[in-house]
Amino acid sequence: MKKSTFGPWLAVVLGAAYFLIPLIATVEFSMRMKRGEYSFEAYRVVLGDPRFQASFSYSVALALATIVIGVLLVVPTAYWVQLRLPKLRPVVEFITLLPLVIPAIVIVFGYLRIYNSESWLPLTDSARGTDLLLAFGYVTLALPYMYRSVDTGLRAIDVRTLTEAAESLGAGWATILFKVIFPNIRSAILSGSFLTFAIVIGEFTFAALLDRPAFGPYLQLVGANRAYEPAALAIIAFVVTWACMGLIQVFGAARGTAQK
Amino acid sequence: MTFIDIRGLKKSFGPTTVVHDFDLSVERGEFISFLGPSGCGKTTILRMIAGFESATAGSIAIAGKEVAHLPPAKRDVGMVFQSYALFPNMTVADNIAFGLRVAKRSADEIRTRVRQMLDLIKLPHLGERYPYQLSGGQQQRVALARAIAVKPQVLLLDEPLSALDAKIRVSLREEIRALQKELGITTIFVTHDQEEALSMSDRIVVLSEGRAEQIGTPFEVYNYPRTRFVASFVGTLNLLAAEVVEPAAGRLALDGRTVSTASSLAVRGTGETVTVAMRPEALSLGAAAGDRNAIPGTVEDVAFLGAVVRIRVRLDAQTVSLDAFNQPSVSLPKKGDAVTLTFTREDLLVLEEDR
Numbered sequence: 207m208k209k210s211t212f213g214p215w216l217a218v219v220l221g222a223a224y225f226l227i228p229l230i231a232t233v234e235f236s237m238r239m240k241r242g243e244y245s246f247e248a249y250r251v252v253l254g255d256p257r258f259q260a261s262f263s264y265s266v267a268l269a270l271a272t273i274v275i276g277v278l279l280v281v282p283t284a285y286w287v288q289l290r291l292p293k294l295r296p297v298v299e300f301i302t303l304l305p306l307v308i309p310a311i312v313i314v315f316g317y318l319r320i321y322n323s324e325s326w327l328p329l330t331d332s333a334r335g336t337d338l339l340l341a342f343g344y345v346t347l348a349l350p351y352m353y354r355s356v357d358t359g360l361r362a363i364d365v366r367t368l369t370e371a372a373e374s375l376g377a378g379w380a381t382i383l384f385k386v387i388f389p390n391i392r393s394a395i396l397s398g399s400f401l402t403f404a405i406v407i408g409e410f411t412f413a414a415l416l417d418r419p420a421f422g423p424y425l426q427l428v429g430a431n432r433a434y435e436p437a438a439l440a441i442i443a444f445v446v447t448w449a450c451m452g453l454i455q456v457f458g459a460a461r462g463t464a465q466k
Numbered sequence: 467m468t469f470i471d472i473r474g475l476k477k478s479f480g481p482t483t484v485v486h487d488f489d490l491s492v493e494r495g496e497f498i499s500f501l502g503p504s505g506c507g508k509t510t511i512l513r514m515i516a517g518f519e520s521a522t523a524g525s526i527a528i529a530g531k532e533v534a535h536l537p538p539a540k541r542d543v544g545m546v547f548q549s550y551a552l553f554p555n556m557t558v559a560d561n562i563a564f565g566l567r568v569a570k571r572s573a574d575e576i577r578t579r580v581r582q583m584l585d586l587i588k589l590p591h592l593g594e595r596y597p598y599q600l601s602g603g604q605q606q607r608v609a610l611a612r613a614i615a616v617k618p619q620v621l622l623l624d625e626p627l628s629a630l631d632a633k634i635r636v637s638l639r640e641e642i643r644a645l646q647k648e649l650g651i652t653t654i655f656v657t658h659d660q661e662e663a664l665s666m667s668d669r670i671v672v673l674s675e676g677r678a679e680q681i682g683t684p685f686e687v688y689n690y691p692r693t694r695f696v697a698s699f700v701g702t703l704n705l706l707a708a709e710v711v712e713p714a715a716g717r718l719a720l721d722g723r724t725v726s727t728a729s730s731l732a733v734r735g736t737g738e739t740v741t742v743a744m745r746p747e748a749l750s751l752g753a754a755a756g757d758r759n760a761i762p763g764t765v766e767d768v769a770f771l772g773a774v775v776r777i778r779v780r781l782d783a784q785t786v787s788l789d790a791f792n793q794p795s796v797s798l799p800k801k802g803d804a805v806t807l808t809f810t811r812e813d814l815l816v817l818e819e820d821r
Contacts (some may be wrong), residue, residue: 325561341803363554364549365553367547367549368551368553370516370518370538370545370547370551371545371547371552371553371612372546372553372564373517373537373538373539374537374538374539374543374545374613374622375539375544375564375565375568375612375613375616376565376568376569377539377564377568378539379564381568385553385564386553386555389555390553390554390555392555
């Protein structure tokens with residue numbers, strides 16, 4: 207007897223409606239800035255706002271710094287754990303999961319206590335120092351995603367044998383990491399990087415409490431004072447996030463083709 | 467002069483010792499095989515020579531230089547792995563050039579050497595392919611070329627043929643041996659396949675439970691196994707219990723019949739039970755002639771194996787197998803036939819007790 211597909215389809219339709227209706231409503235609302243007609247006026251205003259450009263550029267720069275620091279921290283750690291300290295894997299996994307269970311506000315207040323102007327390392331004393339602190343904070347925030355992506359990539363290749371093959375050919379650790387390991391987990395690193403990018407672009411708590419001109423606080427500011435522009439900004443943020451997810455898919459597919 | 471000198475090598479993982487006081491001397495240009503079942507320690511010894519495992523005790527010298535304390539990159543040893551271990555992100559040519567680039571050779575030298583290596587492994591047109599575009603046999607040839615491109619002093623092969631299908635395995639083992647002879651590179655080959663070890667090696671080290679049971683040429687290991695383990699692991703063998711009758715004359719009682727052996731019984735006492743071994747191909751059916759040993763028996767089974775026919779004959783209490791060439795013009799005995807087994811004194815080997 208043929209099974210009815212009504213139930214599964216109903217679940218799909220309800221799920222899609224749950225996600226799509228608010229989104230469509232937001233798009234529709236964002237286009238009603240001019241009375242009596244649909245237009246992209248709200249988008250024009252937002253994109254033309256110098257504060258949007260400054261905050262978005264700032265967040266992009268910070269996201270890139272976060273990605274570089276995160277990759278340089280996570281790849282050697284995950285590689286070393288897999289190669290030499292496999293027994294430590296549960297401990298490292300637990301540590302990388304902590305940012306998911308500790309609220310961002312707790313982390314940032316911790317930072318403020320440890321790195322304030324009267325501490326032994328007064329990072330919050332200067333704008334550059336606070337930027338650095340914010341980047342480190344974002345590295346922590348993105349750690350669960352970056353670590354998991356890299357770890358999955360490392361598990362997909364025979365790390366031990368590739369390392370030994372390179373060693374037997376005279377390669378040192380830097381050559382092995384940058385010529386053998388990094389290129390072979392490139393798509394995993396990119397996946398982690400795009401997730402990090404998406405997190406940093408929309409992050410509010412760290413940037414607001416450290417008083418930095420990032421995109422998240424700008425979103426909040428506009429949302430509190432304007433009607434149509436916040437909807438346009440929300441859609442722009444969605445597009446940026448979707449673009450990152452799309453790039454993960456593209457690079458994931460490219461790896462699948464290259465290693466078939 | 468000894469080229470690789472291994473003395474008192476020992477490896478323990480916690481309380482478990484997997485290699486016990488291993489000694490081996492290898493001459494320059496020699497092809498040595500480590501043969502043994504899984505878990506016998508053969509790969510561990512190879513990995514200690516390569517530097518991937520540190521020895522718990524003992525020394526390893528290559529060309530007179532102690533290397534046991536050196537990292538793998540400083541040992542001047544090439545390694546080929548069972549899983550090929552080609553770098554997936556690099557082309558065949560880049561894989562072969564990897565070691566040369568690490569050694570900072572000139573671009574011209576690298577180009578020339580890569581071309582030589584591709585010609586040597588008979589894949590001159592595949593330099594720009596990626597590993598995933600090659601068959602298993604081709605990948606392993608590239609791995610071999612990559613290992614020897616840097617002209618290492620010693621080549622280590624860790625079961626390089628195990629992942630390949632039977633036909634390619636046979637052709638590649640011939641290629642590896644020919645290449646090794648051509649280059650004169652000292653090679654240690656790890657395998658659990660006795661046919662590979664017998665067909666490729668100058669000498670074989672048979673290992674069991676982390677100890678060398680016997681070291682000898684393929685001829686010696688096959689024809690004169692020293693222990694019951696070697697006898698049972700290398701080739702098919704009949705292992706039988708016999709009683710020493712006259713040690714000085716080399717006479718034994720085998721299932722009630724007195725037989726002679728060329729093996730020494732000097733340290734055995736009269737009445738002592740020993741294990742004797744006979745290769746199936748060394749036994750014949752027919753009437754006793756000259757000084758050949760002869761024992762009567764009954765055919766229990768006849769198995770057709772293609773080129774060979776294996777006949778199982780029951781003696782009084784024990785059973786032996788003998789191999790006869792398949793000759794269509796010669797009729798084979800049938801189950802239940804009474805036959806006489808004959809063999810020479812040299813074919814009856816008295817084994818040492820296992821350690």
